[in-house]
Structures are given as C-alpha cells and as structure tokens.
Amino acid sequence: MSAKFKSFMAALAAAAGIAASPSPGDAQSPAADQAAWAAACTDWDEWDKPAPPYRIHGNSYYVGTCGIAAILVVGDGGLLLFDSGTEAGSEVVTANIAALGYSISDVKALFVSHDHFDHVGGMARMQQLSGATVYAGWGASAVIRSGEADPRDPQAGMHPPMAPVASVRSVRDGEAASMFGIDLQAIATPGHTPGAMSWSWQSCDGDDCATIVYADSLSPVSRDDYRFSDHPDYLAAYRAGLAKLGSLECDIVLTPHPSASDMRKRMLSKQGLRSSDGCKAYAKSIGKRLDKRLAKERK
C-alpha cells in the first residue's frame, strides 16, 4: 500500500468527521431491482436516460443512467461514488442516491474511471454538492482539474471541455487504501485515455463476499488522424493494463458503458452478474478489438 495514498485517506477520514453510517434504503431484493432495471433500459441505451438504481451485491449499488454507469458503495460512515455520468446524467445519479435513502452529502469520496465528459462531465457538480475529494489516475487528474483534454488522448479535440473540478487527488497504479471500511485498489488501465483507472473492492452480503472490478472503457477509439501504432510506448502500457485486468481476482465486472461488459444480458441470464472469468473475458475482448484496430492501421 502506498503510504502517500494512505495518508490522503487518513486526512479525508479526519476531514469528513465520520458521520454515523447512512441507513440502508428500502431496497427490494437484488433480483427484483435488477429485473426493474433490465425492463427500463436496453443494451447501449441513451446516456442520460433515467434508470432505477439496483443493488449489485452487498453494499454496492448501480446508480447510473441506462447508458452510463455510476456505482455507489456504502461504507462505514461514508459513501464512495465512482463516476458521475454527463452533467445532465449526474442529476439522475443524485436522484438515484436519494431513492436508495442516502444523500449526495453522504458521499465522501468520488472516483474517476476515465477523463471523458460522458463519464465525468457531472463530476464538478457532484464535487460541489458533496464537498468530497475526487480521486483520479495520475494521468487524468490534470484533465479533471482543468476540464481540458490531455493532448496524448487519442480522442483529444473531439469532445467539449468539462467543468473544472476543485478538489482532485492523483492516484498511481496499484495504490490501495481502506476507506470507510472499504478495501479499495486502483489499477491503471491506460488506452482509452492515458490516465484511465480501473477500481476494485470487496463487497460483502453477510458471509458472501465478492470482488467487484469497475473496469475502464478501454476501447481503442480515436479521432481520424490518430494511429495507435505511432505510439509504441502508449500501446505497451495499454497491453500491460489489459494483462493486469485479465489476471485480477474478479467476481463481478462492471464497466462505464454497462453494455461493454454485457451487464443487462448478464442480469437477465440464469447466472446473473457474477462470473469468475468476467474480467478475463472483458480484457480478451478488448485485446481483440485492439488487434483489429492495429491491423486496420497497417492497411
């Protein structure tokens, strides 16, 4: 564990004053919640379309829209929120947190998957509403602070700027921390953007514990004049991140675009969201997309 990250967390816990544990909302059974979500949304649905919140497992909830994920983890004395959705989508996320019986003011830490407006365009609003610190990958934190794209981003210049975020802390690959009783790990998975992070934590329902991995988008998408093959170091880091992701302990994989890891299909399947090879399968599918993209660049 990095001492630096650990000290951030200690400072955060002290600043937060550790309120009493938020009381659980009147959640239905996970199966009923998930059926309601699957009925309200389609695969690759619209980014800002409201979706009902549902319990993923234990203390972890999906509070995003139909098309963009946001994950709420209920810790001991504080909530953690991963991603905000777009600026408009963040209003859906806030409403979903309220529907679960919590408040955005209970959110004590905010986390970034990758620095694009569809996932964190609402982060400035969430930060203002909660007063929480935003944690982002080392290479993404400058983007979150300024709202301006990283020039190394394969999609730089394609997206509108985002509202700048006031309180951002950089996190490095492999850093781990216990935050409000949640053991959290940061896994750098660059590729879609240089500073992209995947996040992993344990979620328990009594004795039934599951390792949840919120794996970043990782799709090899770019503006027209960008070639991944022109950036060998970037490509090597991309491959290394995929290899790491594929070898993680991972009971439930979730992704910023839920359909990138077939969330709805899994919810509707007999097996449900849980799968011992979810991260492996996801990393493999992205690796194939990257191979295809590189083959296309050679033509």
Ligand SMILES: [Zn+2]
């Ligand atoms: Zn993106």
